[in-house]
Amino acid sequence: MVMETQVTVNGEGQTDDVIRWQRDMSFLPTVDLSIGDLRMPFNEEVKYCILGISVTLFLIAMGILVWQLYRYCSQAPKEPVDDLLSSDGKPAKTGDLHTETQRPNVKVEKLHEDAQRLSRCLSMGSHVELPSLGNQLDEEVKGSLRFSLYYDQLQSRLVVTVLEARGLPVRDFSRSVDPFVRVRLLWARHDNEEEKEEQSSPSLQCLLHEWQSRIVKDSSSPTFGDQFSYSMEEEDVPHTTVRFEVRDFDKFSRHGFLGEVRVSLCDMKISYPLEVLEDLQTPQKDMVGEVLLSLKYLHTLQRLEVGLLKIRALPQQSKKDQVRLYARISVLCNQFKLRHQKSTAKTLCEVTVFNEVMMFTLPDPQIRACCIVVSVYEIHADRKSAKRLVGQVTFGKGKRSEDEHWRLMMRSICQPIAKWHPLLI
Numbered sequence: 122m123v124m125e126t127q128v129t130v131n132g133e134g135q136t137d138d139v140i141r142w143q144r145d146m147s148f149l150p151t152v153d154l155s156i157g158d159l160r161m162p163f164n165e166e167v168k169y170c171i172l173g174i175s176v177t178l179f180l181i182a183m184g185i186l187v188w189q190l191y192r193y194c195s196q197a198p199k200e201p202v203d204d205l206l207s208s209d210g211k212p213a214k215t216g217d218l219h220t221e222t223q224r225p226n227v228k229v230e231k232l233h234e235d236a237q238r239l240s241r242c243l244s245m246g247s248h249v250e251l252p253s254l255g256n257q258l259d260e261e262v263k264g265s266l267r268f269s270l271y272y273d274q275l276q277s278r279l280v281v282t283v284l285e286a287r288g289l290p291v292r293d294f295s296r297s298v299d300p301f302v303r304v305r306l307l308w309a310r311h312d313n314e315e316e317k318e319e320q321s322s323p324s325l326q327c328l329l330h331e332w333q334s335r336i337v338k339d340s341s342s343p344t345f346g347d348q349f350s351y352s353m354e355e356e357d358v359p360h361t362t363v364r365f366e367v368r369d370f371d372k373f374s375r376h377g378f379l380g381e382v383r384v385s386l387c388d389m390k391i392s393y394p395l396e397v398l399e400d401l402q403t404p405q406k407d408m409v410g411e412v413l414l415s416l417k418y419l420h421t422l423q424r425l426e427v428g429l430l431k432i433r434a435l436p437q438q439s440k441k442d443q444v445r446l447y448a449r450i451s452v453l454c455n456q457f458k459l460r461h462q463k464s465t466a467k468t469l470c471e472v473t474v475f476n477e478v479m480m481f482t483l484p485d486p487q488i489r490a491c492c493i494v495v496s497v498y499e500i501h502a503d504r505k506s507a508k509r510l511v512g513q514v515t516f517g518k519g520k521r522s523e524d525e526h527w528r529l530m531m532r533s534i535c536q537p538i539a540k541w542h543p544l545l546i
Contacts, residue, residue, distance in 0.1 A: 262380040264289040264341075264401045266302070266365055270384065271394040272358055279306075281363060282348045283334050284396070289341045289379055292369060299370040300343050300379060302334040306351060307362045307407055310435060326407050327435040328511065328546065329353070329361070336370045359387040367401060378404050409512045410434035410544035412448075412495055415478075416530040417537040418488065425452075425481045427493060428537060429464050432473045434497075434511065434544065443502040444469040446511070450479050451494045453517075454487060466500060489531075492517025497544060512544035 163171075269282040283302045291298050306329040330351050337343035353361070363384045369377035380401025389395065415428035427450050436444065446469050451461035462479040483491065495514040516524040526540045 261290075262401050262403055264367070264380060265398055266367060266380075266382050266401060267396065267398045268365060268382075269394050269396045270363065270386070270389065270391045272355070272386075272391045274355060274392065276352075277354060278350045278352050279358065279361070279391075280348060280350045280394075281332075282394075283345045283365070285342065285344045285346075286367060287342050289343075289367070291341060292377065297339045298341055298379070299336055299338050300340065301336045301368055301370055301376075302345060302347075303331060303366040303368060304334070304349060305331045305364040305366070307364060307409075308357060308435075308437075309360050309362070325411075325433070325435050326362070326409050327437055328409055328509075329437060331509075358391075361386045364407070366404065380404065406545040408543050409546050410497070412497070412514050412542045412544050413539060414495065414514070414526070414542055415537040415539040416493075416526060417533075417535065418530055419535055420485060423483060423485055423488075425483050425488060426478055426537070427481070427495075428478045428539070429475045429495070430539065431475065432497060432544070433471065433541075434469065434473070436469050436471065445500050445502050446473055447498055447500070448475070449496045449498065451496070452481050452483070452491055453494055454491045468502075469499070489518055492527075495542070510546065512546040514542045514544055516542060 265287045267284045267287070269284060271280040271282075272278070273280060281304055283304065286300055286302070289298050289300055307326045308329050309324050309326045332347075332349040334345045334347040337345065363386065365382040365384075367379040367381065369379055371377060381404045382399045382401060384397065384399070411433040412429070413431040413433075415426075415430060417426040417428075418424070419426070429448050429450065432446060432448070434446070445466040447466040448464045449461055450464075452459050460481070462481075464475055464477050464479075467473045467475060493514075493516055497511040497513070498508040499511050500508050517527050518524070526538065526542070529538045529540075
């Protein structure tokens with residue numbers, strides 16, 4: 122009897138399980154049918170629009186990701202310099218200086234991070250060298266240059282040919298030399314009216330044209346054979362000086378100076394081709410103009426105001442197209458190029474008036490170790506051509522000397538100090 126009762130109970134349990142299993146199996150097809158019968162309540166046009174928006178957002182996200190990766194890879198090697206310079210050599214957008222252009226209501230922002238970054242900049246041993254900021258040679262000038270000069274009276278053209286160089290020194294750091302020659306034509310005006318002025322002040326020169334020869338790789342006695350010509354009147358030939366600059370090409374830094382040769386055409390007879398062999402001399406700068414600058418430093422606001430007032434330069438009479446000048450004012454700290462500002466372009470005349478003020482926010486302790494570099498460039502309004510450097514002015518407080526203009530500015534109290542500076546190249 123007991124065994125029969127257990128079997129009955131087990132039989133009833135199995136019967137309940139079978140009934141529950143049949144109920145579940147009958148529910149699954151119903152669920153499958155209901156899911157299969159589901160339809161989105163949108164037309165085909167709306168579906169395609171949603172799909173297009175999704176693809177567009179995905180492409181935008183991928184573009185942002187690629188751009189961020191490119192910025193990270195390009196700025197990674199610049200970490201030791203605290204991103205003072207961007208990958209293309211221009212000043213970084215997040216520099217150490219906060220610059221502003223003078224406007225009616227200027228809001229001066231005090232940046233507390235400037236002092237920390239500038240202190241790191243001053244403590245670094247490495248530096249970034251800037252082009253045309255110094256032509257001093259640490260090594261002894263050696264070698265010679267052979268060239269030829271010829272003035273074609275029929276075509277009124279001056280022909281300059283760079284033939285070869287001999288005995289150029291090898292650079293210590295690279296144990297090789299990749300020389301090239303940069304040729305510059307300088308013209309000085311000598312009028313009867315200016316003879317009295319030249320006795321008291323040096324005469325200004327005008328850069329007529331400049332060329333560059335080809336680069337000869339790893340050669341101490343290279344052969345160039347490059348020929349250049351320039352159209353000029355015969356009466357201007359005696360007032361022209363040809364300047365040959367022998368340089369060492371450097372892909373990653375500024376080109377090194379190996380020496381220069383200067384030839385004045387006033388005492389030379391070049392109606393026939395004349396070959397000349399001259400020893401290289403120590404490079405020197407030429408005065409191509411003057412710049413009137415004003416300086417003022419506000420100690421309470423920690424703001425330096427550099428005023429570009431006038432530029433005096435000789436216009437080239439042979440050029441018929443309109444020439445315009447503009448200046449770029451840069452602030453350097455321990456030879457690190459920081460933020461800069463550019464002036465508006467003005468038409469070139471003997472005295473070009475700008476009357477513009479650039480403002481730089483500088484902490485008080487670091488301003489005593491900074492210097493100002495004013496670079497004047499020339500552009501042509503009638504044609505699309507690259508800018509050309511006219512000259513540079515460098516002044517400020519260095520390790521060995523301090524400019525008089527800078528000293529007067531630091532002594533004055535909220536008063537602008539104006540002074541003429543020579544424009545050199």
